Amino acid sequence: MAAVAAVGGHIWKAHLAMVISQSCPTHSNFRHTTTLDYGPPEVVLHSWINWVRAHHLLQCGRGTITSALCTTPITPSMTRKKILNMVFVITLSLCLILFVFLIYMLIFSYWNQGSGKYYVVLDSGSTGTRVYVYEASVEHKEDNSLPIFIKSFRDGLQKKSNSGRAYDRMETEPGLDKLVRNMSGLEAALKPLLRWAEKQIPEHAHKTTSLFLYATAGVRRLPIADSKWLLDNAWSILKGSPFLCQKDWVKTITGTEEAYFGWIALNYHSEILGARPRKATYGALDLGGSSLQVTFESDQQLNSETSLYVRIGSVNHHLTAYSLSGYGLNEAFGKSVGHLYKKEFGSTKANLANGKLEIKHPCLQSGYKDQYTCSYCSSNDLESESPLINGKKKGNKGESGTPVMLIGAPNWQECSALAKIAVNLSEWSNISPGLDCEVQPCALRDNLPRPYGRFYVISGFFVVYRFFNLTSEATLDDVLEKGRDFCEKRWDVAKKSVAPQPFIEQYCFRAPYVASLLREGLHITDRQITVGSGSITWTLGVALLEAGKAFSTRFGLRGFELLQMKINPIILIPILLLSLVLLLCACSCVGNWMPRFFRRSYLPLFRHNSVSSASVLNIPSPFRFKRWSPINSGKSLTATNSWRTIRFLVNNSCFALVYEGMEDSGIQLMESSLYPSANSVSHSYSSSNLGQMQFDGSNMGAFWTPHRGQMRLQSRRSQSREDLNSSMAEAHMVKV
Numbered sequence: 001m002a003a004v005a006a007v008g009g010h011i012w013k014a015h016l017a018m019v020i021s022q023s024c025p026t027h028s029n030f031r032h033t034t035t036l037d038y039g040p041p042e043v044v045l046h047s048w049i050n051w052v053r054a055h056h057l058l059q060c061g062r063g064t065i066t067s068a069l070c071t072t073p074i075t076p077s078m079t080r081k082k083i084l085n086m087v088f089v090i091t092l093s094l095c096l097i098l099f100v101f102l103i104y105m106l107i108f109s110y111w112n113q114g115s116g117k118y119y120v121v122l123d124s125g126s127t128g129t130r131v132y133v134y135e136a137s138v139e140h141k142e143d144n145s146l147p148i149f150i151k152s153f154r155d156g157l158q159k160k161s162n163s164g165r166a167y168d169r170m171e172t173e174p175g176l177d178k179l180v181r182n183m184s185g186l187e188a189a190l191k192p193l194l195r196w197a198e199k200q201i202p203e204h205a206h207k208t209t210s211l212f213l214y215a216t217a218g219v220r221r222l223p224i225a226d227s228k229w230l231l232d233n234a235w236s237i238l239k240g241s242p243f244l245c246q247k248d249w250v251k252t253i254t255g256t257e258e259a260y261f262g263w264i265a266l267n268y269h270s271e272i273l274g275a276r277p278r279k280a281t282y283g284a285l286d287l288g289g290s291s292l293q294v295t296f297e298s299d300q301q302l303n304s305e306t307s308l309y310v311r312i313g314s315v316n317h318h319l320t321a322y323s324l325s326g327y328g329l330n331e332a333f334g335k336s337v338g339h340l341y342k343k344e345f346g347s348t349k350a351n352l353a354n355g356k357l358e359i360k361h362p363c364l365q366s367g368y369k370d371q372y373t374c375s376y377c378s379s380n381d382l383e384s385e386s387p388l389i390n391g392k393k394k395g396n397k398g399e400s401g402t403p404v405m406l407i408g409a410p411n412w413q414e415c416s417a418l419a420k421i422a423v424n425l426s427e428w429s430n431i432s433p434g435l436d437c438e439v440q441p442c443a444l445r446d447n448l449p450r451p452y453g454r455f456y457v458i459s460g461f462f463v464v465y466r467f468f469n470l471t472s473e474a475t476l477d478d479v480l481e482k483g484r485d486f487c488e489k490r491w492d493v494a495k496k497s498v499a500p501q502p503f504i505e506q507y508c509f510r511a512p513y514v515a516s517l518l519r520e521g522l523h524i525t526d527r528q529i530t531v532g533s534g535s536i537t538w539t540l541g542v543a544l545l546e547a548g549k550a551f552s553t554r555f556g557l558r559g560f561e562l563l564q565m566k567i568n569p570i571i572l573i574p575i576l577l578l579s580l581v582l583l584l585c586a587c588s589c590v591g592n593w594m595p596r597f598f599r600r601s602y603l604p605l606f607r608h609n610s611v612s613s614a615s616v617l618n619i620p621s622p623f624r625f626k627r628w629s630p631i632n633s634g635k636s637l638t639a640t641n642s643w644r645t646i647r648f649l650v651n652n653s654c655f656a657l658v659y660e661g662m663e664d665s666g667i668q669l670m671e672s673s674l675y676p677s678a679n680s681v682s683h684s685y686s687s688s689n690l691g692q693m694q695f696d697g698s699n700m701g702a703f704w705t706p707h708r709g710q711m712r713l714q715s716r717r718s719q720s721r722e723d724l725n726s727s728m729a730e731a732h733m734v735k736v
């Protein structure tokens, strides 16, 4: 009802009253008045009539009404009529729902096509904090993949990428984990990023742009008090931005979440997500500065700790996702230094030398000499797996790492062996002792599922390939070869051979490390991997999932199902028209309401006698049913076939329905119907001084349609020949 009213743009407050006709004196005390808050009058009328009938019959059954009329209303044909009426109402409702749904789809689909929603995602990694700005919009794609288009903003960043940095992104260093209780440092890390984001997004959209800060491995491994300080203060900075930000949008994400977001980003980028027919997804190996995220799809029953069930569109995915802490590029180098330190000085912390302890590193070029703060040098460092500070300094709880002096002593064989040690979990952790990398993936704890299927290697892998100018077709042997060449150069030459960028000295180590990590650490072969682009970052996954939520909410549905329905106007418009026709037909059945165009062909009985198309009726609201009283009807009625039938039914059911409250409303009634009968007699309506108007009390009332600000009364079309005949038959039965 509410939907009907809303669609029509009318909210009707119908005050209905039924009074037993004066022609039924025994019922004269029976009066029922009620108020319906919503619903167009035709539906209200119809429901009311049904109620009245039921009530009347009930009263008769109880003997509270003794009128002879009690014997007349219930006949098999009336029951049939009731059923028909119900069917009509249901049909009408269904058509209406279909119609409204289609309109809704049409409007919202195209509304969403154009409108974008912005997202700002701050990635607080161990190496630095980066800002990503995305604009998401609904866009249906030819290949049926997920119909969300995400655009990433990189304005003004092109210049930076030419400077040798691997990513076109706005970033600040160091990572947040090095800024514990350093408010000015925290502001310096975040505010430039916010300012940049503000410039990318149109001002009018700032308030609706969602801002997230997700911290990863660096903050993840801080003591709780430190990470809380960081996040609380980061929140106090972010809430001052013009963007929409909530406290729980400033948080540390788990390694599994990070892995999952990366997988989403990768498969979205590859246009696989939500595709129909289903396409095989790629696994993701996302190598950061601190940790490595592994995500892949598998049908096997796997470890419940690492299992994720995801439904995207109509496709279910069973994922395995985990994060290998300490396997990021920077930390791996730290482990190599820690191993050398242990070999040289044992596992006790050597404070004595105060940074003067020299460590010869086989993965550093000759001529290289620099300070390094080792986080894996003391046994404490190793046990706590404490993070490196910007790849160079500091341990947990404010405790500094061990300062050492790194000296380049290049030796490719030793460097490769050292890289393997950094990969083998049993070499630097007591979690899984004695792992043989030839036998099992030695970067994995016992209970972690082995990577399976095809993978895209992203982030740190991309950085390494890019550093050595390798294409995505390059093999791991190519990486090793390039690494070896680079290691053999003198440091001053090597440094100048590449554009300025962070961690140049570590790439000699990184080449054998990434090869060993994939081959020995994870048992992944060259054939299984493709190097992904630098634009695939887990932050894209965050934006995509948020956009999916936002658009699904707009559609009022969960998930992407509706978004996936490609709405082709060529199909939709005919469906809409068809539903409209169905709707009109249903309306005509229910309430004799149908445009003249349809009506003529259906109702040959009605023929013009004298056309008075100007006759209209102002409908007052509230309105009321009132008994039909020929005495009160003042103005004499023009008798017609149809009218006689109406009156007959009215008399049969002992009451008539009359709009009440029309007295003051200056009612104009049609003198003759727009739709004349075959007998060239017009419909007639009472236009008494009381403004009463009769309806077919035993069946549908008239249907009212808004017309030029007024309402036109039309006679009930369902008083077709068939209907009339059945009414006559009923009357005849009663007489018998």
Ligand SMILES: Nc1ncnc2c1ncn2[C@@H]1O[C@H](COP(=O)(O)OP(=O)(O)OP(=O)(O)O)[C@@H](O)[C@H]1O
Pocket: 124, 125, 126, 127, 128, 164, 165, 166, 167, 175, 216, 217, 218, 287, 288, 289, 290, 291, 292, 328, 329, 330, 459, 460, 463, 501, 502, 503
């Ligand atoms: N702009 C850049 N140019 C060159 N190298 C970069 C750049 N940004 C990051 N790197 C290198 O890539 C490595 C991985 O960086 P990434 O941003 O993926 O890690 P992170 O987010 O700091 O790591 P984690 O999430 O594990 O803390 C870094 O250690 C660094 O060596």
